[in-house]
Amino acid sequence: MSAPAAGSFPCPGCGAPLTVRAQGRTQSVACEYCGAVADAQDPAHKLLSQYRAAVRYTPLIPLGARGVLRGEKFECIGYMRRAVRYYGVDYEWGEYLLHNPLKGFRWLAEADGHWTLYEVLPEPPKEGR
Ligand SMILES: [Zn+2]
Structure with a gap:
């Protein structure tokens, strides 16, 4: 098993840095600031969904x-x-x-x-x- 490395990219929703903690195995990353869910495997990190939780x-x-x-x-x-x-x-x-x-x-x-x-x-x- 190869050791997944951490990487980061800007949130497609708000630009905040999102961290991929198990690169190559992480499929999506949720932004704690704006609720965007980004594709961690797509090089462009496209927006998959956007949620607005009533309770955080x-x-x-x-x-x-x-x-x-x-x-x-x-x-x-x-x-x-x-x-x-x-x-x-x-x-x-x-x-x-x-x-x-x-x-x-x-x-x-x-x-x-x-x-x-x-x-x-x-x-x-x-x-x-
Ligand atoms: Zn965001």
Whole structure:
């Protein structure tokens, strides 16, 4: 696995610098200032979509922050805010994408102060016989 490098380009919406933290693997980058989502793989970085969130979230772990988790160094390279309605009750949580060039990716989910670490399987599990 080659080590993805960081790169940056101007936001197609407002011109602010957008950082690609896993170059070659990142498909899109969202601008924290104007809500533009830019194509990270297109050399012209065309605008894919523009969103206006009614509520903005500040991730507890800033993008670009580095730290040690269970003895391994990771960089936080992405954040998603997610929600689901189940039997009329709304549940929300955040998911952080962590990266180490040698160890790969991990997802760290946070809901109401509870943290869960997920490791991505390299292949789908095979059905047992
Ligand atoms: Zn922007």
